[in-house]
Amino acid sequence: MSLYTFRSFFAVFGLFLLLPFSLKANEEFDIMHHIQDAHEWHLWGEGHGGKSIYLPIILYDNGIKLFSSKDFYHGQKSDTNNTHEYMLGVGKASGYALFHEKIYSLKDGKLQFHEDHPTNHMPLDFSITKNVLSLFIGSFLLLVILLSTARYYKKNGAVAPKGIAKFIEPLIIFVRDEVAIPNLPHGKHKKYIGFLTTVFFFILINNLLGMIPIFPGGANLTGNITVTFFLATCTLLITLFSGNKNYWKHIFATPGVPLVLLPIMIPIEIVGIFTKPFALMIRLFANMTAGHIIVLALFSIIFVNKSAGWAGLSVPMALFISLLEVLVAFLQAYLFSMLSALFIGAAVEDDHH
């Protein structure tokens, strides 16, 4: 746990660095912007001189609308007198506005604000955002790597692994022998091994891709609450659907608990069903987001002070944190799959009272 203490220390330290600096220089270096989803994939430079990959926007608003996010980013800025600055779409995007990377339908040609939040209608946004593209790239890489591993065995049969299989096989075996089997004994792991290995490799590849500073990496996909929410929901659903009689008995009629306590115990147990995957969701999200924030905060020292000399401090520290993040990338993939296996294991455990 000393690792966590250490990380927490750095997270706090990084945020302390970040807060005054981001107040001073949020124009140049907005960390929150970097760790969130976007409709463009920013490469380098600022404003119109910068280079970005403009990603397709797909809206469902009385029919499907498809256009490039260039129509927003190269559109008009809203009235500068307005306290809230947003991008007005042009061309196919006209009638919509982009505010904090969210798309709103315009009403009377502008956005209406109530307590800093637009009250306009939001069309359903199925855009291929930065995170979605990163998701596709990660999944594609995963498919290429894993299918070539599988092809090796298909071609060579049951032999010692070589090449890519030599790297991937120990990870698969690790998930099976260290994650699945200890938590799902007596051959029960066979049913869930597919989910556990997929989750492990999915989180791992996306964590690692997030560590690469430039395209095709750098998206904070596994640090996005939506992704961790989805993964945790999968674990929750598997737990609920594979829960046996024994599991439900422990929730609704916990053995050894007096009848009068059941009105208290049952709600606690029901809340317990949801807190476990909730913790999974928050753990992965917070770890990966914190890692990105620390690295960005350390780099922002250079830009905030507007002096390359600060690189002498910030680069070694960022390098150190990045190396730590590589460890964390593996650790979080392991933890998520291990805890999923633990929760599923508790739901399918045989009665031994």
Add this chain to the structure above:
Amino acid sequence: MELVTPSYGLLFWTGLTFCLLLFVLARFVWKPVLNAVNARSQKIDEALQEAEKARQEMKNLHAENERILKEAKAERDSIIMEAKEAGTKMIEEARDKAKIEGAKLIESARLAIQSERNAAIADMKAQIATFSVEIAENIVKESLSSDEKQKSLANKMAEELKLN
């Protein structure tokens, strides 16, 4: 707050991609790879067992060889022993036989010599008798060759007679 607000679009794409990934990987990666790994570990187990069996057999074989070698040595020793015994016995027998044979030969030689001697003595006797007769004859002839001698003889014989 935006940081912890899920977005529907990303949820949709994540769900779709993850489910497809889960399906494809389960069907085309985890199953064949784990099957191959299981098959391999079974193969290795079998090979190890085989090796252990072979080692045991080798050990048994070695012991057997040792035993056979020991037996062969013992047999060789006993054969040599027997041969030696037989050899001494034969020599002994031959010596005894030779002794007996020699004794026999000596005996027969002695007998032969004895008979030869007897024959020679008998022959000598006969010859001596012949020679004696011849000598006597000659002497008689000599002594009676003249009257004087006949007279002297007669005298001598008469003298002898007289003495008696």
